[in-house]
Amino acid sequence: MKIKFITIKNGEAVPRNRIPHLAFDDFRNDALTIVGSGGNVVQFFVYPDTGGSLKMLAVLRSGNSLLTAGCDAPEIWPSFTAVHPPFNLFEREIAEQFGITPDKHPWLKMVRYHANYRGADDVFGNDYTQDIPGNYPYYAVKGEEIHEVAVGPVHAGVIEPGHFRFNCIGERVLHLEIQLGYQHRGVEQLLLNAPPLRFPIIGEGIAGDTAIGHSLCMAQAMEALSGIVPDPGARIVRTIALELERIANHIGDLGALSGDVAFLPVANYCGRMRGDFLNMSLLMCGNRFGKGLIRSGGVRFSPTNEDRGILSRRIKELKPQVEHTIDLLFSASSVRARFEGCGPVPTEDARKLGLVGPAGRGSGLSYDVRRCFPTEHYDRLDIPENLETGCDVYARARVRADEVLQSINMIQSLLRFPVETSCVQPNGFSMAPSSFTVTVNEAWRGEVSHAVLTDEEGKLLRYKIKDPSFHNWNALAMALRDTGISDFPLNNKSFNLSYCGVDL
Amino acid sequence: MIKLLKNKFEQGYRTSGYPKTPVELPPRYRGLPAIHQDAPGEMADKCEKACPQRAIDAKTRRIDMGRCVFCGECERISEGSFVSFTRNFGISASCREHLLTDGTLPSLAEHAKAHFRKLFGRSLQLRQVSAGGCNACEADLNVLATPFFDLSRFGINFVASPRHADGIVVTGPISRNMKTALLETYNAVPAPKVVIAAGSCAISGGPFFGSPEVSEGLESILPVDLFIPGCPPHPLTHLHALLTFFK
Numbered sequence: 001m002k003i004k005f006i007t008i009k010n011g012e013a014v015p016r017n018r019i020p021h022l023a024f025d026d027f028r029n030d031a032l033t034i035v036g037s038g039g040n041v042v043q044f045f046v047y048p049d050t051g052g053s054l055k056m057l058a059v060l061r062s063g064n065s066l067l068t069a070g071c072d073a074p075e076i077w078p079s080f081t082a083v084h085p086p087f088n089l090f091e092r093e094i095a096e097q098f099g100i101t102p103d104k105h106p107w108l109k110m111v112r113y114h115a116n117y118r119g120a121d122d123v124f125g126n127d128y129t130q131d132i133p134g135n136y137p138y139y140a141v142k143g144e145e146i147h148e149v150a151v152g153p154v155h156a157g158v159i160e161p162g163h164f165r166f167n168c169i170g171e172r173v174l175h176l177e178i179q180l181g182y183q184h185r186g187v188e189q190l191l192l193n194a195p196p197l198r199f200p201i202i203g204e205g206i207a208g209d210t211a212i213g214h215s216l217c218m219a220q221a222m223e224a225l226s227g228i229v230p231d232p233g234a235r236i237v238r239t240i241a242l243e244l245e246r247i248a249n250h251i252g253d254l255g256a257l258s259g260d261v262a263f264l265p266v267a268n269y270c271g272r273m274r275g276d277f278l279n280m281s282l283l284m285c286g287n288r289f290g291k292g293l294i295r296s297g298g299v300r301f302s303p304t305n306e307d308r309g310i311l312s313r314r315i316k317e318l319k320p321q322v323e324h325t326i327d328l329l330f331s332a333s334s335v336r337a338r339f340e341g342c343g344p345v346p347t348e349d350a351r352k353l354g355l356v357g358p359a360g361r362g363s364g365l366s367y368d369v370r371r372c373f374p375t376e377h378y379d380r381l382d383i384p385e386n387l388e389t390g391c392d393v394y395a396r397a398r399v400r401a402d403e404v405l406q407s408i409n410m411i412q413s414l415l416r417f418p419v420e421t422s423c424v425q426p427n428g429f430s431m432a433p434s435s436f437t438v439t440v441n442e443a444w445r446g447e448v449s450h451a452v453l454t455d456e457e458g459k460l461l462r463y464k465i466k467d468p469s470f471h472n473w474n475a476l477a478m479a480l481r482d483t484g485i486s487d488f489p490l491n492n493k494s495f496n497l498s499y500c501g502v503d504l
Numbered sequence: 505m506i507k508l509l510k511n512k513f514e515q516g517y518r519t520s521g522y523p524k525t526p527v528e529l530p531p532r533y534r535g536l537p538a539i540h541q542d543a544p545g546e547m548a549d550k551c552e553k554a555c556p557q558r559a560i561d562a563k564t565r566r567i568d569m570g571r572c573v574f575c576g577e578c579e580r581i582s583e584g585s586f587v588s589f590t591r592n593f594g595i596s597a598s599c600r601e602h603l604l605t606d607g608t609l610p611s612l613a614e615h616a617k618a619h620f621r622k623l624f625g626r627s628l629q630l631r632q633v634s635a636g637g638c639n640a641c642e643a644d645l646n647v648l649a650t651p652f653f654d655l656s657r658f659g660i661n662f663v664a665s666p667r668h669a670d671g672i673v674v675t676g677p678i679s680r681n682m683k684t685a686l687l688e689t690y691n692a693v694p695a696p697k698v699v700i701a702a703g704s705c706a707i708s709g710g711p712f713f714g715s716p717e718v719s720e721g722l723e724s725i726l727p728v729d730l731f732i733p734g735c736p737p738h739p740l741t742h743l744h745a746l747l748t749f750f751k
Contacts, residue, residue, distance in 0.1 A: 131680050131681055182679065205638045205735075275739075286574075287735075324510070328507050500637065500638050
């Protein structure tokens with residue numbers, strides 16, 4: 001059977017009439033075939049077309065290809081998730097946003113807890129006058145000696161809110177259910193109504209720890225639709241910024257993992273060194289998270305030769321410290337005893353769930369956007385596979401550690417030569433009418449993607465955001481199955497998923 | 505063991521001498537804005553129009569630091585002739601109006617409430633509540649516990665339970681879905697209690713202003729004692745605010 005989806009490039013503007021508009025059955029069959037034969041969902045969403053009718057659009061990936069097609073959105077459709085789980089959150093999101101129903105979805109419940117955009121009847125039967133997403137009948141295990149532990153939305157640490165419901169027998173977790181939505185700020189709808197000058201500010205706030213990843217996707221999408229091409233210097237600066245973000249977050253998490261197994265030296269060293277990498281972003285653009293650096297058309301700050309010198313010197317000084325700290329962490333027997341075998345997500349499960357990023361690579365899925373769909377300067381860099389097959393906390397930590405060292409080398413090589421870029425001035429830009437583009441980048445948690453549709457006048461028709469955490473939250477629940485509840489913090493940190501990136 | 509010692513030696517002693525010794529931030533850091541009152545009106549208007557946060561009032565020549573995300577767009581457009589950001593990171597205030605700045609800021613120490621100092625000057629336990637934050641404010645509050653800042657040496661700690669806390673630090677624009685949880689946390693803190701709004705989201709809704717899913721700032725929900733601007737505030741801004749207000 002011939003697949004009717006067409007291939008598009010990462011960050012390419014496609015006229016909407018080029019996207020095949022299929023009959024629903026063909027659309028569903030093709031999508032299931034692609035995902036069933038080793039592919040995964042990149043984007044799957046609904047938008048109201050100019051006439052008001054609802055349309056579905058999917059971007060899937062298979063190998064090194066991005067495939068897309070659309071169809072009319074039915075009021076009720078046979079669930080994709082029932083066949084292939086990677087569609088799970090995407091279908092629930094569609095049901096929540098537009099009040100239409102995936103029939104026989106194995107677990108149809110809300111994602112973010114808000115009324116749908118159309119004012120249609122609520123699919124989940126929620127009463128939104130009560131502002132508590134967690135006020136809902138959780139999956140419960142019954143039996144003697146079964147007990148439930150409810151955690152959140154306000155957690156013990158300085159972290160984002162979410163609700164975790166554990167069903168345990170003794171110390172052993174039988175089932176963990178995660179309910180998010182507390183961070184919902186209405187980002188996608190806000191973008192439709194906000195003037196374009198607010199876009200980059202909103203984009204940087206989707207997930208502050210991934211400010212570079214998300215603003216890069218946004219800038220590339222706007223560039224594709226308005227035909228602006230950033231200069232090679234800007235591409236290098238953006239690549240450095242994305243790698244700095246990766247290093248800072250990975251080091252921070254390695255430290256947190258170490259803290260969770262009570263190995264405090266590494267926790268403290270990593271906490272300090274993470275700050276040193278954030279301070280490099282501060283040096284480059286005046287913000288520790290890289291906010292304000294990336295705009296459509298390029299970057300707002302160009303590193304001077306003096307900056308390059310300072311950055312190179314700092315990295316040269318830090319590199320051995322990072323190497324030694326990582327060595328200390330992984331050679332401590334007390335650490336290995338807790339990391340190894342803890343929270344396993346076997347490769348087969350990881351594939352079925354469609355995991356991305358370091359979480360996927362720790363479970364034997366080698367996918368990395370930087371290799372498969374390179375943007376910016378990545379086509380000229382050699383990105384190793386970083387594959388671990390242990391599938392446990394140790395494997396996930398090891399992937400992060402390897403990536404830190406690789407990213408340091410990448411930045412060192414990029415800083416070797418002067419970077420010349422003319423900083424972008426904020427100019428009004430006009431987007432191509434009736435067009436579509438999708439951008440993907442490998443941020444530190446994995447595949448970030450933005451998809452943008454414009455109407456006949458070149459105005460935003462739909463802005464769709466997907467954080468890598470959208471693929472990975474279920475993996476945390478899987479990792480906890482049959483794991484001691486006291487190992488929850490350790491597992492949670494080994495994924496360190498984004499709440500606000502999912503809640504939008 | 506040898507590895508441990510070697511690492512300890514290599515890492516050295518890293519704690520900052522702040523506030524006794526000053527810390528200098530790099531040139532691109534954007535702190536307290538200097539607003540040049542003699543700049544041509546045209547330029548002020550241009551900046552007002554280009555501000556993504558609607559934080560500039562060209563007529564009164566003021567910037568609302570509670571709305572500002574310190575992106576620096578106005579500085580770039582005016583090439584520093586209307587606004588230029590200084591490296592002064594001490595930008596917090598005890599009342600909302602003080603953040604509407606003409607480039608000057610009333611001394612926080614003078615406006616600090618004396619009874620808070622008396623109560624919490626030696627020991628301050630805070631409960632953090634993230635209410636729609638993007639995790640940048642949370643992350644830069646968390647770093648206060650790392651060796652460089654080492655917050656606990658000042659007797660200030662973040663605690664796990666509101667029952668153990670003297671006050672709350674709120675980040676994020678208070679999403680509709682977090683409002684109840686926030687109020688319950690606030691109610692669980694024993695009186696007298698402090699309320700701190702950290703970051704432009706908690707002060708004004710920040711980048712998300714206008715969305716029906718968020719509030720227009722914490723003050724519309726709870727009485728706020730201390731405002732810490734920034735997107736996110738630099739850890740030193742947090743530290744400066746806490747030390748000046750409570751010490």
